[in-house]
Each structure stands twice: as C-alpha cells, then as structure tokens.
Amino acid sequence: MLADMKELSVTAEPPRFAIPGFLRLMRPANIVTAYADIFAGAAAAGALEPRQFACLLTATTGLYGGGVVLNDVFDAPLDAVERPERPIPSGAITIRSARLFGGLLLTGGVAAAFFCSTLSGLVASATALTVLLYDAWGKHQNLLGPLNMGLCRGLNLLLGMTVAGVWPGTRAALGLVTLCYIAGVTALSRGEVRGGTRTAANISLAWLVASFAVLAALAAGAKSGLLWAGLIFVILFVRLWRPFRNAMHSLEPKHIGLAIKTGVLSLILLDAVLAALYGGVWFAAVVLLLYIPATLLAKLFAVT
Numbered sequence: 001m002l003a004d005m006k007e008l009s010v011t012a013e014p015p016r017f018a019i020p021g022f023l024r025l026m027r028p029a030n031i032v033t034a035y036a037d038i039f040a041g042a043a044a045a046g047a048l049e050p051r052q053f054a055c056l057l058t059a060t061t062g063l064y065g066g067g068v069v070l071n072d073v074f075d076a077p078l079d080a081v082e083r084p085e086r087p088i089p090s091g092a093i094t095i096r097s098a099r100l101f102g103g104l105l106l107t108g109g110v111a112a113a114f115f116c117s118t119l120s121g122l123v124a125s126a127t128a129l130t131v132l133l134y135d136a137w138g139k140h141q142n143l144l145g146p147l148n149m150g151l152c153r154g155l156n157l158l159l160g161m162t163v164a165g166v167w168p169g170t171r172a173a174l175g176l177v178t179l180c181y182i183a184g185v186t187a188l189s190r191g192e193v194r195g196g197t198r199t200a201a202n203i204s205l206a207w208l209v210a211s212f213a214v215l216a217a218l219a220a221g222a223k224s225g226l227l228w229a230g231l232i233f234v235i236l237f238v239r240l241w242r243p244f245r246n247a248m249h250s251l252e253p254k255h256i257g258l259a260i261k262t263g264v265l266s267l268i269l270l271d272a273v274l275a276a277l278y279g280g281v282w283f284a285a286v287v288l289l290l291y292i293p294a295t296l297l298a299k300l301f302a303v304t
Contacts, residue, residue, distance in 0.1 A: 021092035026065040029297035033267045034064040040271035041160020043279025055116035062109020067131035069102030117165035127155040150183030180211035185263035196251040222277045229276040236269040261303045
C-alpha cells in the first residue's frame with residue numbers, strides 16, 4: 001500500500017520542464033506574426049497611442065496563444081497518433097493544465113483589449129468566439145474551416161485598427177486581405193500529415209489569388225506608399241512561390257509542411273505591405289523587423 005501511494009505521489013507531480021512545454025503549446029513564432037497584424041492595423045488606423053497599443057499586443061498574445069493551446073487540447077486524441085511529440089501526448093503537459101492555461105490566455109486577451117477600449121474588447125470577444133469555433137468545429141470542415149481560420153486572423157488585424165477606440169470605417173476591408181490569405185494557407189495545411197489532395201490545393205490557390213486581388217484593389221486606391229509596398233510584395237511573392245508550387249505539385253506532407261511554415265511566417269511580409277500603404281516606409285520597416293524574431297523562434301518551436 002505504501003509503495004502504491006508513493007508511486008501515485010510521484011506521478012501526480014507536475015512534469016519537469018513544464019515552462020518549455022507551455023511555450024511549445026503557445027507557438028511563439030506564430031504569436032510574433034499576430035503582432036504584425038496589430039502593427040499593420042494600427043498603421044491603417046493612423047494612430048499609435050503607446051498605452052492602447054501595448055494593451056492590444058497583450059490582447060493578441062492571449063488570443064492567439066490561448067487559441068493554439070486549446071487547439072492542441074481539442075486535438076489531443078488525434079495528436080497521440082499523428083504527432084506524439086507534441087507537449088500533451090508526449091506527457092510534458094497534462095491536458096487539464098493545458099485546458100486551464102489556454103482558457104486563462106484567451107480570457108486575459110479579451111480583458112486586455114477592454115483596457116484599450118470598449119470597441120477593442122468587443123472585437124477581441126468576437127475573435128475569441130471565432131477561435132473557439134475553429135478549435136471545436138471549424139478545423140474539421142473542409143470548406144468552412146479555412147474561412148473560419150481566416151476570419152480569426154482578419155479580426156486580429158481589425159483589432160489593431162481599433163487602437164484609437166473608433167471604428168476604422170471602410171478600411172476595415174483590409175481584414176479581407178488577411179482573411180483570404182490565411183484561408184489559403186489553412187486549406188493547404190490539411191494535407192500536412194497524410195498528404196494533400198488536388199481539390200484542397202485548388203481551393204488554397206483560389207484563396208491566395210483572392211487575397212492578392214483584394215490587396216491590389218486596395219493599393220489602387222492608396223495615395224502613397226505604393227513603391228515600397230510593391231517592393232515588399234515582390235519579396236513576399238518570391239518567398240511563397242517555390243514552397244507553394246512544390247506543395248501543390250507534389251501534394252507530399254514534407255512539401256506541404258514547408259509551405260505552411262513559410263506561409264505563416266510570410267504573413268509578416270503581407271502585413272508590411274499594408275503598413276507601407278497606410279503608415280509609410282518606416283512603419284513598414286518596423287513590421288519587417290518582426291520577421292527576425294519570428295524566424296529565430298521558428299527554429300526553436302514548431303509553427304504548425
């Protein structure tokens with residue numbers, strides 16, 4: 001009996017190296033891309049109040065971090081088979097701890113947004129609900145899933161545009177650029193483990209083309225920043241071309257995985273294009289600098 005009690009007490013202890021496990025759950029590199037959304041949104045809003053901006057960066061940390069943590073909670077049974085190296089199936093983090101951690105992050109993100117303004121809090125609340133919808137349901141839907149994920153990131157860009165506490169008006173359409181782009185990346189990601197399908201590749205391509213078409217329409221109405229925005233877009237296109245071409249041609253998991261990783265990190269470049277159009281070259285330069293920590297973190301932590 002004493003031996004059994006001793007064994008129980010040992011297994012009840014929290015796993016060693018829990019902090020790295022929680023960091024792995026949060027996908028730090030991806031959170032940096034969420035910061036880029038906030039910067040681009042603030043550039044579009046034409047405002048950068050330090051206190052409000054800090055609140056929004058804190059908010060997106062909680063919203064994105066909480067979303068991906070809870071994603072792993074919902075995916076724990078599947079990950080035990082397909083991705084046993086992840087923190088929950090590997091035993092680094094218990095599912096109960098992950099559930100609590102993700103819930104706290106998501107709630108904290110919404111609370112931080114309300115510290116910025118009521119409008120920001122409402123947008124953050126909508127984002128949190130959209131995130132939960134994707135984690136629990138959307139990811140399993142072939143057609144609506146990518147749209148659901150794209151909406152999460154589109155709302156994140158819109159969150160940055162509420163930095164001044166006022167509705168951004170027609171500039172809210174910028175969220176469509178991010179929505180379509182992430183929908184395209186998400187549609188292709190369904191083949192990351194077992195290989196893709198031609199239908200998924202075509203849907204992904206359609207979403208990406210739609211994103212760039214909306215971006216072109218917005219650029220056509222811009223009064224400045226076209227040169228720098230165009231240069232950054234060329235870098236973005238070159239960065240995406242080869243990995244996405246290989247993935248859509250081969251439909252092999254290794255190529256799809258590389259394309260998804262590239263696509264997620266390159267969202268920073270897309271945000272830099274928007275920042276150049278509405279905030280100028282220096283604002284775009286600040287967004288581009290985020291690519292450095294995102295790339296470094298992607299070498300230490302998983303992106304997908």
